[in-house]
Amino acid sequence: MSFQTKNLVRDSASLPIPQYFNIGNDSYEPVNGKNGATFVQIKGKAAKEPFSGNTDTTYTFSTAMHEFVIINDGNSELTVGLNGFLFTVKAGELFDEQFEPFSEVTVKTTSPFRAYARG
Template sequence: MMKRARDFFSGTGNMTKKLVEECEELVIVNDGTEDLTFTAGYTTWTLKPGEVFDERITGFESIAITATGAYRGYVRNDA
């Protein structure tokens, strides 16, 4: 089944985003000059400046981001 991008987000500081439905695919781009930390589901990751996280992970309904620089992202879900 084809996945569609939805629930786009961007920011320059801390953010918690509640999703409309449970998702399993997440894309985050760290456009800043400092590390970005995010939690989706029960796992926390750190992205270095310029890194891209584009993975299928355990289902999650919210994303918590800790950052001091710019970032952007979205989730993918069934069409």
């Protein structure tokens, strides 16, 4: 069947409620998010392939990633090279950003760091 042949779910005043069409059940169903918001479950954003060091490092990920996180645990700046851009991460700073898909990152440093990516 199609969503076009089903009636919307309505409240006691006959007004449409927040809802979505469940293809598996072939029906409209109420949205059940927290405080009336739409529930969204993002998949594929789990932390992957952690690495660390204290010298210049080039790391190649096994699959394309979309986010990169690095913590500068040292007392001097480090530089991250990713997708043709250079980012400076100051001592003690956390860098956490989204990017177009990437598979390699370069860290230039003499400071200790911890890093990982999200797919």
